[in-house]
Amino acid sequence: MDRTESTSHTGFHAGSFSARDETRVAAEAARRRVRIMSATLYPALAHPEPVAPPAARLALKPYGASRGLLDGAWWPRSRDLLSELPALTDALDSLWGRITRIAVNPEYWPVIPRKVSANGHVVKVGWFTPEIDPHKLLLLSYGTGRWDLLIIPPETGAESAARLMAAASDHDSPPLTASALIAADEARHGVAAMAVPEQSGPPSRLIVGK
Template identity: 60%
Template sequence: MAVTVDRTTTDEHAPSPPARVSLTPGTVPGLLDGAWWPRSRDLSRELPALAERLDHSWGRVTHVTVNPAFWPVIPRKVPVTGHTVHVGWFTNEQDPHKLLVFSYTAERLDLLIIPPEADPAAAARLMSGATTPGGLLTASRLMEDERAADDARESRDREGEWETEGGTTPPPAGNPTGPPPSARGM
């Protein structure tokens, strides 16, 4: 009997790569304070790297809240180097694309959550939009705008591909190639 060992599994105790997070510069208030681009939808695995990064630059993270639409499993507590982060969730009250982060100093950060499967160019655009000082777009609105822009880019790409493959532009709707139907019988 042959035994196959799966070596693609990850060690739960292996350190996570640094968090991909960007905070709004300055103190101009906006609807978002930055963006976070996790590598997976595993909050237990992703939150320690984010908390470690924020602990050093912003203050010790004590709590986070999420909307369960983004995370398949939401742990109540996540161990982080030197402390524990408590996790809460709100289904209707919290934007599904937003993470609320709280510190010991009772400060709060509202971060856009960029889906882990996002294209790097889209993630860069979303990070830029979320870190605009005084920004007035919600997390969901930024995501909707990015989806709409992506759809428009895909449409232009399809049209360009069709044109370069020998397609021709169809005649305008008001310009039939023959005489109008009422003039044919005269």
């Protein structure tokens, strides 16, 4: 093909688009650029990472220390056993062996679940009165043993809680019951370690779950 034919072929294609067509193509290209920019300016929001529950607040006697009446202290954040017990058993399973049963006195607990899920297994929960001190938690590990923890009321101030945790976990601590230890701290420092809500009638002993 000579130069003349080549030029004529090129001129044919160029001439097949009118000025109106060129304007339409340019406008469509501009709209595509705007859509791309919009997608870039407004990216999808990332999903928030799950937040791990807070660890249990515990103080335990040193391994091999004389146990006495208490093996340590637990300071729960609320009176909701269904929420509080899983973190406690998670912390103790690796120290004392798998916790299988827990018992409390129902005086200060509005609801007592029959069982809780913790660390991949189920822990049965029960209550006894007057066999268990109202400020004590009893834990059993099948084939390993039994442990007793002072329950520091959730409403306790940080300074009082620190004193009680230190006293309950001291290997030389006096042989006081859980309630006696709280009463002794209140008498010595003049600060009440608890603020129990007023109740009408006998304490609740609601059992939930199966």
